[in-house]
Amino acid sequence: MPDSSLSPLPEATGPGRVANRSLSVTDQIRDAILDGTVSAGERINEVRFSKTLEVSRTPVRAALQALAGEGLLDYAPNRGFTVREFPLSAIVDAYEIRASLEGVAARFAAERGLSAEERAIIEESLVAGDKLLARGEFAEGDLTIYRGINGDFHDTLLGAARNRMLAEMIRICHHVPMSSSRNIVAFEHRDVRRRHDDHHRIYDAIMAREPWRAEVLMREHVSGVKSSLVKSLIERGEQADIVHGSAAG
Amino acid sequence: MPDSSLSPLPEATGPGRVANRSLSVTDQIRDAILDGTVSAGERINEVRFSKTLEVSRTPVRAALQALAGEGLLDYAPNRGFTVREFPLSAIVDAYEIRASLEGVAARFAAERGLSAEERAIIEESLVAGDKLLARGEFAEGDLTIYRGINGDFHDTLLGAARNRMLAEMIRICHHVPMSSSRNIVAFEHRDVRRRHDDHHRIYDAIMAREPWRAEVLMREHVSGVKSSLVKSLIERGEQADIVHGSAAG
DNA sequence: TCGGATTTAATTGTATTCACTTTGCTGCGG
DNA sequence: CCGCAGCAAAGTGAATACAATTAAATCCGA
Numbered sequence: 212m213p214d215s216s217l218s219p220l221p222e223a224t225g226p227g228r229v230a231n232r233s234l235s236v237t238d239q240i241r242d243a244i245l246d247g248t249v250s251a252g253e254r255i256n257e258v259r260f261s262k263t264l265e266v267s268r269t270p271v272r273a274a275l276q277a278l279a280g281e282g283l284l285d286y287a288p289n290r291g292f293t294v295r296e297f298p299l300s301a302i303v304d305a306y307e308i309r310a311s312l313e314g315v316a317a318r319f320a321a322e323r324g325l326s327a328e329e330r331a332i333i334e335e336s337l338v339a340g341d342k343l344l345a346r347g348e349f350a351e352g353d354l355t356i357y358r359g360i361n362g363d364f365h366d367t368l369l370g371a372a373r374n375r376m377l378a379e380m381i382r383i384c385h386h387v388p389m390s391s392s393r394n395i396v397a398f399e400h401r402d403v404r405r406r407h408d409d410h411h412r413i414y415d416a417i418m419a420r421e422p423w424r425a426e427v428l429m430r431e432h433v434s435g436v437k438s439s440l441v442k443s444l445i446e447r448g449e450q451a452d453i454v455h456g457s458a459a460g
Numbered sequence: 461m462p463d464s465s466l467s468p469l470p471e472a473t474g475p476g477r478v479a480n481r482s483l484s485v486t487d488q489i490r491d492a493i494l495d496g497t498v499s500a501g502e503r504i505n506e507v508r509f510s511k512t513l514e515v516s517r518t519p520v521r522a523a524l525q526a527l528a529g530e531g532l533l534d535y536a537p538n539r540g541f542t543v544r545e546f547p548l549s550a551i552v553d554a555y556e557i558r559a560s561l562e563g564v565a566a567r568f569a570a571e572r573g574l575s576a577e578e579r580a581i582i583e584e585s586l587v588a589g590d591k592l593l594a595r596g597e598f599a600e601g602d603l604t605i606y607r608g609i610n611g612d613f614h615d616t617l618l619g620a621a622r623n624r625m626l627a628e629m630i631r632i633c634h635h636v637p638m639s640s641s642r643n644i645v646a647f648e649h650r651d652v653r654r655r656h657d658d659h660h661r662i663y664d665a666i667m668a669r670e671p672w673r674a675e676v677l678m679r680e681h682v683s684g685v686k687s688s689l690v691k692s693l694i695e696r697g698e699q700a701d702i703v704h705g706s707a708a709g
Numbered sequence: 710t711c712g713g714a715t716t717t718a719a720t721t722g723t724a725t726t727c728a729c730t731t732t733g734c735t736g737c738g739g
Numbered sequence: 740c741c742g743c744a745g746c747a748a749a750g751t752g753a754a755t756a757c758a759a760t761t762a763a764a765t766c767c768g769a
Contacts, residue, residue, distance in 0.1 A: 301623065374553045376636075380629050
């Protein structure tokens with residue numbers, strides 16, 4: 212099967228122009244993995260990809276190595292790269308790890324303090340969320356909007372932690388297939404309301420300069436997302452017995 | 461200056477034979493970074509490395525990309541790779557992150573349980589540590605031995621967590637320059653005694669299947685190493701004011 | 710017909726070459 | 740003396756060619 216939906220470069224990509232082919236190819240292959248165009252466990256053929264993307268093997272190999280560094284691919288010498296499989300247990304674990312890491316990030320942010328810009332962005336995200344949730348139910352597309360609001364909140368806080376390693380690790384957690392924020396789609400208004408309230412409390416703790424409280428709250432917050440996911444998966448009847456530990460948190 | 465102490469391959473490396481040049485080169489460059497042969501902030505010249513290591517640029521580039529994935533190098537398009545700098549604050553933060561991650565690992569281990577082998581290795585590490593510490597003071601080389609014991613304990617527990625992403629992230633924390641276990645060298649007998657007692661308690665919590673207790677204990681344990689490091693750095697008069705937050709933990 | 714060794718194709722690893730970008734220098738003009 | 744334009748050198752990015760390894764298929768021999 213000749214990888215469908217994997218098109219060549221759309222030429223010089225807009226104003227934020229593309230730096231080089233390797234990076235562009237990296238993004239394309241990553242997307243292909245995350246949206247399932249190439250399936251898990253599959254072995255990646257370098258020449259096939261280079262033909263599909265209309266580049267040589269060199270940038271393809273660079274991209275594959277980068278993606279292996281991100282944990283999306285496995286590498287075996289002389290046998291190339293394979294798409295890593297993420298069983299449900301690994302996905303749930305990724306939430307747990309992210310909860311812990313974002314907790315640390317919240318603590319750091321509370322210790323280090325926020326810039327004026329950061330405060331502005333977060334406060335705007337809180338207001339926007341309140342407004343969106345005020346009606347008591349979602350209209351079409353509201354969840355997509357909230358996803359942006361949610362992203363602003365978390366990204367800004369992460370930036371305020373002022374630690375790159377932490378940011379990169381959390382980013383990796385986000386890139387675990389299924390674990391990304393797009394899954395919020397499945398959630399109820401009540402769940403989102405509750406999580407947005409979490410945001411308020413976390414921000415309060417940070418502004419009050421209470422690092423450990425901020426950490427605990429953030430941790431519980433992210434862990435709550437995990438619980439919601441597990442719950443919704445169970446309700447959908449998927450095999451959830453793979454999940455270790457106490458799913459209820 | 462033509463990179464000293466960076467020698468070409470010593471040919472087919474023993475029984476665990478080298479898979480390919482890229483991996484070998486990766487190890488060599490990583491070592492060169494960690495032991496300071498190439499200094500922090502320095503920009504890496506691909507052709508120079510390829511000449512020194514007597515390989516083409518191709519495996520060198522592969523190695524550099526891999527090391528960038530590990531967070532040891534920075535990459536900028538069309539400007540190549542530079543050795544990433546780790547200010548003291550980043551090193552201290554790395555301990556904090558590791559404390560959090562290893563805490564999660566301990567919790568997972570307590571939830572999932574240990575195999576017979578794992579129990580054996582850990583119990584042996586505990587006994588060996590007790591024996592080594594019984595005399596009340598260290599002989600020459602004892603600290604090196606204890607470093608091995610310490611490694612066995614942590615590595616085995618990490619394996620018992622049965623999560624690869626977690627393992628990789630903790631490994632990255634260990635590879636932060638200065639943050640590696642080799643720095644234990646500076647510590648007193650009393651500190652090591654205390655930390656070995658931590659190991660006992662952590663193992664107890666895990667065997668008692670008390671996940672959260674295991675997590676808290678492990679976290680405090682690793683955090684204690686950080687505190688010792690910070691303390692010893694302050695005593696040595698190094699500029700420790702870079703450190704954010706409460707160093708005492 | 711099955712097992713195994715050998716050969717052949719496919720795929721990855723490495724080297725080399727060429728193209729493009731960046732950077733530093735040189736010289737001209739102000 | 741300073742600044743800027745253009746040019747030259749160095750370095751990275753990508754493509755192609757070649758080598759080595761692995762996987763598959765074929766061809767025996769029992």
